[in-house]
Amino acid sequence: MQEKIYYIAGMHCASCELLIEKRVLKEKGVKAADASLGNGTLRVECDGRMPRTNELNTWFQSDGYTFSETKQVEKKEPWLYVVEGKGIQMDMHILKKKIVILAQVAAVFFVLYLIERSGIAQYVSLSEQSSLGVFFLFGLVAGASSCAALVGGILLSLSKNWNDRYGYDASMGKKMVPHFYFHGGRLFAYTLFGGVLGSIGKAVGLGNVTIFATITILVSGVMLLIGLQMAGVKWAERCQIRMPKFITRRIAGTQQTAGNQLPFAIGAGTVLLPCGFTLIAQGIALTSGSAVQGAMMLGMFVFGTMIPLLFIGMATVKGSKNPKRGRIFSFYAGIVLVIFAAYNINGQFNVLGIPSVSDVFAKASVTDRTNIKVVRNPQGVQVVTMIAKGFEYTFTSPSTIQAGVPTTLLVDNQGMQGCGISLSARGLINGFVQLQPGQNTIDLGSPKKGTYKITCAMGMVAPITLHIQ
Amino acid sequence: MTTLTVQGMHCDACKKLIMMELEDAGLGDSVVDITLKPENIGELQLAETVTSNDEEKIISIINTMETYSIV
Numbered sequence: 001m002q003e004k005i006y007y008i009a010g011m012h013c014a015s016c017e018l019l020i021e022k023r024v025l026k027e028k029g030v031k032a033a034d035a036s037l038g039n040g041t042l043r044v045e046c047d048g049r050m051p052r053t054n055e056l057n058t059w060f061q062s063d064g065y066t067f068s069e070t071k072q073v074e075k076k077e078p079w080l081y082v083v084e085g086k087g088i089q090m091d092m093h094i095l096k097k098k099i100v101i102l103a104q105v106a107a108v109f110f111v112l113y114l115i116e117r118s119g120i121a122q123y124v125s126l127s128e129q130s131s132l133g134v135f136f137l138f139g140l141v142a143g144a145s146s147c148a149a150l151v152g153g154i155l156l157s158l159s160k161n162w163n164d165r166y167g168y169d170a171s172m173g174k175k176m177v178p179h180f181y182f183h184g185g186r187l188f189a190y191t192l193f194g195g196v197l198g199s200i201g202k203a204v205g206l207g208n209v210t211i212f213a214t215i216t217i218l219v220s221g222v223m224l225l226i227g228l229q230m231a232g233v234k235w236a237e238r239c240q241i242r243m244p245k246f247i248t249r250r251i252a253g254t255q256q257t258a259g260n261q262l263p264f265a266i267g268a269g270t271v272l273l274p275c276g277f278t279l280i281a282q283g284i285a286l287t288s289g290s291a292v293q294g295a296m297m298l299g300m301f302v303f304g305t306m307i308p309l310l311f312i313g314m315a316t317v318k319g320s321k322n323p324k325r326g327r328i329f330s331f332y333a334g335i336v337l338v339i340f341a342a343y344n345i346n347g348q349f350n351v352l353g354i355p356s357v358s359d360v361f362a363k364a365s366v367t368d369r370t371n372i373k374v375v376r377n378p379q380g381v382q383v384v385t386m387i388a389k390g391f392e393y394t395f396t397s398p399s400t401i402q403a404g405v406p407t408t409l410l411v412d413n414q415g416m417q418g419c420g421i422s423l424s425a426r427g428l429i430n431g432f433v434q435l436q437p438g439q440n441t442i443d444l445g446s447p448k449k450g451t452y453k454i455t456c457a458m459g460m461v462a463p464i465t466l467h468i469q
Numbered sequence: 470m471t472t473l474t475v476q477g478m479h480c481d482a483c484k485k486l487i488m489m490e491l492e493d494a495g496l497g498d499s500v501v502d503i504t505l506k507p508e509n510i511g512e513l514q515l516a517e518t519v520t521s522n523d524e525e526k527i528i529s530i531i532n533t534m535e536t537y538s539i540v
Contacts, residue, residue, distance in 0.1 A: 014536070015482035022489055063485065 001031065006042040006049050010065040011036065015356075023059060025053055027094075030134070042067070076199055105234060105379075132300045135281060139168045139304020146283030150458075152312045153340035154219065155182065156333050157226040159316035172317055175269055179313035180262040183306045185267025191299035192284055193271050198294020210400065213348040215272055224341035230334030240266050276457040278417020283422075283434045322376045349458030353426045358463055366404070374398050382407040384444075384466065386454070388416040389433055393454055393464050400467040403449040409442040422457035428466070434459045470501070471515040471524060477537040478503075478511030487513070489535065490530050498525055509538070 017035040020042060024033040025420075029048025035041070035370060044050065056067040083089050155435075157283065162178040230238035282300040285294035316333065351355035377381045382405045385397040401407060411423065413435040423433040428444050447468050455463035478484065484503045491497050495508060502514040528539050 014484065015480060018535075019482045019486050019489070022486070063482065210532060399493055 001044055002050055003043065003045050004055060006044070006053060006067045006069060007071045008035065008040050008065055008067055010063075011037045011040065012033070013426055015067070016063075019063065020060065020065065023058070024051060040071075098250070104332075115396070122185050132296055132373070135300040136304040138277065139280060139301040141304075141418070142281075142301070143305035143308035144273060145277070147275050147277060147339045148308060148312065149343055150216065150273055151186075151270055151305070152309055153223045153337055153344070154266070154270065155179070155309060155312055156316060156337050156340075157223050157230075158182070158311060159333075162263070164177045172314075176313060179310065180259075180318075181263040182267035182313075183310065185264035185268055186306070186317055187299060187304050188264075189268035189271040190302040191295045193282070194298025195295035196292040196393075197282060197286045197298075198288045199291035209351060209424055209431060210458075212273075213351045217345055217348045218428055219273060220341040220344040223337055223342050224318075224345070227334045227337030227341055230330045230337065232331060232334070237316055269453075276422045276460070279422045279432055279457045280419065280434060283432075343460075344458075347455075349457040350453055350459030350463045351424050351426060351457070355458075356463075358459075374401050377408075380406065383410060385410045385412070386464070387412045387414055388420060389414040391417050391420050393420075393423075393461060395464055395466075397463060400469060401447075403468045404446050406446050407444040411440040411442065413437050413440060419458055420456045420461045423454065424457050424459070424464075425452055425454040428452045428454070470517055471519065472529060473513040473524075473528065473531070473533055474513065474540040475511040475513060475537050475538050476504055477509055480505070480507045483511065483537070487511075487531060487534070490534060491527060494526065494530055496527055496530070500515060 008020070011020070014037065017037055018092045020034040020035040024030055024042070024044060027046075029046045030044060030051070031047060032043075032045040034043045036043075041057075053067050056065075060067070081089055081091070152162045158178075162175065210217040225236055278301070281298055285297045288297060319330075319333065344345055346357045350358055375385070377383055382401050383397065384399075384407060385395070386399060386409070387396055388411050396412075409425075409428075413421070415437075416435055421435045423429070423435055423442075427450065428447055429442060433440070433442055449468050452466045453466065454466060455461050475487070478487070484505070486496060488500065488501065491500060491531050498520045499516055500513050500521055504512045504514070506512060513527070515527070519527075531537050
């Protein structure tokens with residue numbers, strides 16, 4: 001059995017894929033034909049003679065599709081070029097366009113950075129007494145910060161596929177339909193989960209750091225691959241992660257109810273990827289003691305996250321208005337996605353306590369440079385003290401302690417912001433600890449020898465390391 | 470002349486897909502014209518010689534296609 005890939009220009013929707021596949025499958029010897037709008041390719045498996053490119057071009061001439069055996073490289077517009085006699089010239093118009101796009105991408109990260117560091121999250125702190133409006137505001141802040149990096153990244157990676165299915169000439173309203181189903185799925189799943197948490201009142205699903213971190217790393221890995229594909233990295237384009245066609249076709253369904261089950265399901269699946277803010281909201285829902293209250297708390301929280309995430313969706317839809325714009329947007333969106341994915345993966349490495357890029361920038365503990373000794377209370381318990389303030393954890397006692405000795409961790413929360421309230425220390429603490437204002441006492445038992453990272457639930461707070469010898 | 474209204478048709482490729490399916494079933498000559506309307510609606514004008522049996526077959530073929538349905 002032979003296999004060959006042809007490159008196609010001129011496809012614009014799922015119907016084009018089906019049309020090409022059905023026609024090619026009629027040829028003698030052709031066993032399988034798989035056209036892909038997103039990749040611009042036709043993969044043919046054949047027992048006999050493979051269709052020639054000129055034959056394909058003849059069959060589909062009236063349909064406007066052109067086939068080739070090599071990828072048609074788009075003519076690039078150089079902003080820097082050489083003119084004989086005049087030397088190096090700069091096309092200021094093209095340069096200006098590229099700078100504007102780069103500036104817009106940088107602005108996205110700058111806004112996210114500002115929101116994360118602004119302290120706005122401390123004005124939106126949650127407790128069991130918080131009103132539903134506060135949960136909404138908390139969600140709004142989450143959607144514009146750590147949720148944007150994870151869920152926003154998922155949306156970016158899915159949007160290209162959704163946009164391709166509808167074609168460039170589809171209206172904005174139509175292209176936004178899968179986004180609404182995605183957020184509908186999120187709202188449904190989180191509201192249900194909130195109800196479950198509220199009614200059973202146990203830490204179901206909140207405990208396992210390793211599971212959450214592994215899922216997040218896997219999802220971020222897929223995000224990274226998709227980002228590289230969108231940015232046009234050749235080896236990444238060869239690694240296609242494909243769902244069966246009978247599932248992906250449902251994304252492009254034009255009927256009212258059918259066709260969007262997959263975006264709904266993926267949106268619902270994000271309940272397995274809680275960010276730090278989400279874990280805080282889930283923790284409060286857990287203590288509500290009521291299914292209805294828990295459901296409304298998480299429902300309002302997710303509703304809040306929807307606003308910034310819908311803006312991300314609209315930006316991707318606007319970016320796919322025409323083929324040229326779509327390609328440029330795809331490139332820069334791919335870069336954003338790669339950065340988000342790398343950020344998430346690095347964060348989860350911190351949560352798992354394994355070496356990460358954050359370690360390169362980690363400051364040595366101040367207490368290790370002084371003669372401060374490890375404190376033991378009258379019961380002989382080793383006491384490790386730290387401050388949680390702003391978006392930073394700092395040891396106020398030595399960061400090297402003795403193994404096998406009963407140990408307590410005292411965390412003085414002096415205004416920790418955002419998802420930093422959700423503390424994680426894999427190997428030392430089971431699950432995540434929601435820091436309360438003021439002193440927090442955490443029993444570490446008699447820890448074993450090793451090196452342990454203390455960070456937030458998403459690994460975004462620069463980790464501090466406890467050495468146990 | 471009977472006109473069938475089809476939901477889900479939005480471009481020329483949709484027209485050709487439907488015609489291809491009908492031709493494969495030997496019913497290609499039953500359709501005189503296909504027109505695209507707004508809101509993803511297509512209208513199939515059937516030939517006057519089309520029997521009610523053939524009309525049912527055409528409706529059945531279109532309804533079993535993945536993204537189209539007779540309204």
